[in-house]
Amino acid sequence: MQAELIARAKALLADGTVARVLGWRKGDTDFNAEPAVFETAESLDEFVYDGFCGANLSKYMIKNSKLEGKTLVFLKPCDTYSFNQLIKENRINRDNTYIIAVGCYGKLDINKIKAAGNKAILSVAEEGATLKIHTAYGDAEMAREEAVLDRCKVCKGGKHVVYDELASFVDEEKPAAEGRFDEVKKLEAMKPEERFAFWQGELSRCIRCNACRNVCPACSCIKCIFDNNNYDAAQKVNTSSFEEQMFHIIRAWHVAGRCTDCGECSRVCPENIPLHLLNRKFISDINEFYGEFQAGEDTTSRAPLTNFTTDDVEPSIVKERG
Amino acid sequence: MSMNNSEWKPKIVAFCCNWCSYAGADLAGSSRLAYPADVKIIRVPCSCRVNPMFILRAFQKGADGVILCGCHPGDCHYSTGNYYARRRMTTLFSMLDFLGVEKNRTHVEWVSAAEGVKFSATMNKFIEQVRELGPNVRLEDIRCKQN
Ligand code: SF4
Ligand code: SF4
Ligand code: SF4
Numbered sequence: 001m002q003a004e005l006i007a008r009a010k011a012l013l014a015d016g017t018v019a020r021v022l023g024w025r026k027g028d029t030d031f032n033a034e035p036a037v038f039e040t041a042e043s044l045d046e047f048v049y050d051g052f053c054g055a056n057l058s059k060y061m062i063k064n065s066k067l068e069g070k071t072l073v074f075l076k077p078c079d080t081y082s083f084n085q086l087i088k089e090n091r092i093n094r095d096n097t098y099i100i101a102v103g104c105y106g107k108l109d110i111n112k113i114k115a116a117g118n119k120a121i122l123s124v125a126e127e128g129a130t131l132k133i134h135t136a137y138g139d140a141e142m143a144r145e146e147a148v149l150d151r152c153k154v155c156k157g158g159k160h161v162v163y164d165e166l167a168s169f170v171d172e173e174k175p176a177a178e179g180r181f182d183e184v185k186k187l188e189a190m191k192p193e194e195r196f197a198f199w200q201g202e203l204s205r206c207i208r209c210n211a212c213r214n215v216c217p218a219c220s221c222i223k224c225i226f227d228n229n230n231y232d233a234a235q236k237v238n239t240s241s242f243e244e245q246m247f248h249i250i251r252a253w254h255v256a257g258r259c260t261d262c263g264e265c266s267r268v269c270p271e272n273i274p275l276h277l278l279n280r281k282f283i284s285d286i287n288e289f290y291g292e293f294q295a296g297e298d299t300t301s302r303a304p305l306t307n308f309t310t311d312d313v314e315p316s317i318v319k320e321r322g
Numbered sequence: 323m324s325m326n327n328s329e330w331k332p333k334i335v336a337f338c339c340n341w342c343s344y345a346g347a348d349l350a351g352s353s354r355l356a357y358p359a360d361v362k363i364i365r366v367p368c369s370c371r372v373n374p375m376f377i378l379r380a381f382q383k384g385a386d387g388v389i390l391c392g393c394h395p396g397d398c399h400y401s402t403g404n405y406y407a408r409r410r411m412t413t414l415f416s417m418l419d420f421l422g423v424e425k426n427r428t429h430v431e432w433v434s435a436a437e438g439v440k441f442s443a444t445m446n447k448f449i450e451q452v453r454e455l456g457p458n459v460r461l462e463d464i465r466c467k468q469n
Contacts, residue, residue: 195420196421198422199421199422245421253413282417289409308408315428318415
């Protein structure tokens with residue numbers, strides 16, 4: 001997989017189709033590949049594509065698509081939804097991009113590998129359905145399936161909604177997984193005080209590092225309200241206990257109807273706060289109230305919260321549905 | 323501090339559209355229709371001017387209930403503002419419910435400039451609804467660090 005992608009990237013750089021390549025390279029360890037821009041054939045030797053390439057590169061294309069010449073970018077199926085959404089919002093210049101669609105078998109969550117009892121991990125090798133974990137205390141194995149990110153368990157499917165060419169190892173037919181809203185439904189079935197206690201426990205861990213916002217492809221505002229000193233919401237979390245939850249409600253609400261459920265926010269949160277539950281609540285409400293909608297599926301439809309019909313449900317539906 | 327619900331008066335913030343419900347409130351006043359003085363009216367140019375932060379801030383600053391009043395669908399002074407407000411408030415209220423905040427603390431009502439009676443009745447009903455819930459604690463210090 002990786003060798004094929006490197007060879008294609010080198011060829012496209014050499015024939016001048018693209019001026020640079022946006023991909024992943026090895027991070028501080030073997031299991032935290034990070035986004036990187038490659039401008040020469042030699043530097044591409046550091047290119048990595050493995051189970052730890054969870055990072056969605058779409059957001060980086062906002063800047064790269066404004067540079068001189070085309071940028072080659074590798075996108076997984078779920079990443080293409082974010083990319084499309086950014087085209088819809090006029091944030092990416094499509095003419096300056098070249099997309100190679102890459103296949104994905106579910107990305108790995110190092111925290112799950114650690115939680116399985118592996119300490120001082122040195123490297124993780126993927127061999128089919130098995131992970132070979134090399135640690136300072138010896139070697140171990142675990143089933144790959146047990147270590148995939150939660151978001152991959154409810155994968156939207158193998159289809160890429162936008163691309164210029166497909167890598168050889170894609171599976172466009174891979175079906176979407178069931179049960180995306182199960183966790184949301186479970187919370188909905190709880191009593192309000194139980195839900196409040198649940199969220200209190202989750203959100204009170206937030207350290208307001210802003211990683212969830214910074215990684216989010218839908219959070220592409222040039223000046224976020226939480227950074228804008230002219231607005232009374234800017235960086236207040238340290239001074240007021242209220243601001244933290246306000247941050248989460250407002251951020252989730254700002255991306256409602258635009259969030260593709262790419263799962264990056266939950267992946268990067270250092271406190272493992274299940275932010276995807278906030279987004280999926282909005283998605284399931286939008287589906288229920290205004291009809292099925294998947295952000296990023298196309299580049300033309302109007303987002304549900306910037307749209308209306310004259311016979312929309314009234315806000316009292318929230319009370320009436322019990 | 324324990325509080326007896328019969329002596330406690332809920333504080334209500336009412337965002338009222340300038341073109342309809344604000345005038346409706348005026349009419350209620352000049353027609354001597356009673357609604358409690360604890361309703362604090364904030365005049366907005368349109369119901370869709372109300373950003374979700376307004377609602378959350380009102381709770382943070384001590385409101386026990388927040389109500390938004392605008393023109394009846396189809397009657398917006400700016401043609402479509404209230405249609406957007408309707409979607410925004412529906413999704414926001416549903417999210418607050420999801421977070422465990424009592425759903426009877428928020429409400430939207432469409433009140434025209436001619437509906438002084440409806441304005442006063444709406445406010446009285448909403449206050450009753452909030453009174454039953456008691457003081458707002460969940461949204462006042464919504465983080466409520468666990469001890
Ligand atoms: S809110 Fe989270 S899931 Fe939604 S687009 Fe942003 S990072 Fe992705
Ligand atoms: S939180 Fe809101 S204002 Fe900030 S970047 Fe995200 S969408 Fe933009
Ligand atoms: S990434 Fe997690 S800890 Fe950081 S601001 Fe977001 S929710 Fe809070």
